[in-house]
Amino acid sequence: MTTAQKAAQAAQKAVRRAAQEGARKAAHRTAHHTAHRTTRHATPRATPHTARETARHATRLTAALGATALLLTGCGGLDGPERLSADCAVVVDGSGSGADSENGFRAKEKLKTTVPGFLADQKCRYVSYAPITAASAASSCQVGRMDLDPDADKRSERESLWLQTRALAQAGAEKMLDCARERQPGSDVLGGLERAAKVPRDGDGTYHVLVISDFDQSDPDFRLSKFELETPAQRDEAVDALVAVRGVPELPDTTVHRVGFAMRGGRTTPERVEQMGQFWQQVLEKEVKVGVDDGYGA
Numbered sequence: 001m002t003t004a005q006k007a008a009q010a011a012q013k014a015v016r017r018a019a020q021e022g023a024r025k026a027a028h029r030t031a032h033h034t035a036h037r038t039t040r041h042a043t044p045r046a047t048p049h050t051a052r053e054t055a056r057h058a059t060r061l062t063a064a065l066g067a068t069a070l071l072l073t074g075c076g077g078l079d080g081p082e083r084l085s086a087d088c089a090v091v092v093d094g095s096g097s098g099a100d101s102e103n104g105f106r107a108k109e110k111l112k113t114t115v116p117g118f119l120a121d122q123k124c125r126y127v128s129y130a131p132i133t134a135a136s137a138a139s140s141c142q143v144g145r146m147d148l149d150p151d152a153d154k155r156s157e158r159e160s161l162w163l164q165t166r167a168l169a170q171a172g173a174e175k176m177l178d179c180a181r182e183r184q185p186g187s188d189v190l191g192g193l194e195r196a197a198k199v200p201r202d203g204d205g206t207y208h209v210l211v212i213s214d215f216d217q218s219d220p221d222f223r224l225s226k227f228e229l230e231t232p233a234q235r236d237e238a239v240d241a242l243v244a245v246r247g248v249p250e251l252p253d254t255t256v257h258r259v260g261f262a263m264r265g266g267r268t269t270p271e272r273v274e275q276m277g278q279f280w281q282q283v284l285e286k287e288v289k290v291g292v293d294d295g296y297g298a
Helices: 003-036 048-074 107-121 159-182 189-197 232-246 270-288
Strands: 086-093 124-132 207-212 254-259 291-293
Touching: 086 107, 086 159, 086 189, 107 124, 107 159, 107 207, 107 254, 124 159, 124 189, 189 207, 189 232, 232 270, 270 291
Parallel strands: 086 124, 086 207, 207 254, 254 291
Antiparallel strands: none
C-alpha cells in the first residue's frame, strides 16, 4: 500500500470516528434534556444550545468529508493501474540464420509477435537494446533507452499511453535488428548479453532480457558448430573455450527470455538441439548465473 493510500485510509477512519462520537454526544444530550422536561411537554423540542451544538457537529463532519475527498483526489487515481517499474532489454540477432525465409528462424517476424507481449507481461518501464553481431560488445549499433511510463505524462488513464510507448519500443527493436544485419553480421550471443549488462538499471525487481536468437554462437574467435557437445566433458571444453574468449557478463537478478533457440531454419537435428540446450544451460545458469525462461516459445 502506498503512502497516499495509507493517508486516505486514515482520513476515512477519522471521519467514521467523528461521526460515531457526534452521534454518541447527541444521544447523551437528548436523554439529558428529556429527563428534565416537564410532563406537559409531550413533544421534545430542541433548545438553542442543542441546535448550536448540532450545527457545529455537522460543520465539522462536512469539513472532514471534504478533506477526505481532496485527499483521495490528490492521490492521482488510487483505482487506476499500478505504474510500470521493471528494467528490460531486447537483444536481437542480426546473423544470417535469422533470415526472414524458410532458411532462417525469421528474427523480424518473431520480434514483431513477441516484443509487445513481453513488455506488457513483465511490466517493463525502461527498455534498452543490444545487437547480436560478429562483435556485439563493440558494435556501433545504437538505439536509445526508452521510458515507457514517463512521470511527465499526467494523464490518469495510462493504458493508452502504454500502447503508444510499446509501439515505439517495438520500432526501436526493429531499428536495432536492421542495424545488426547491415553491420558485421554474425552471432556473438554472449557479447550481446554483455551489452545488455552495461545499460543503466533504474527500475525495481528482476531485470528481464528478451533475446531473439538461435543461440548458435559464431564470431571470429569462437564457433559453436566446431565443437562436439555429446558428453559432459565435451560440453565442459566448449564452455571453457567460450568463457575464455568472451568472459562472463555481470547480470545479477536477471532472467533471460529466449525466442528462436536452436532453430536455424529447421536445419538443426533434435539431438543437436538437446546438446545445445545443455551447453547453454551450463553457460547461462552456472557461469553467468541468470534464470532462463523459454515461455515465449520458439
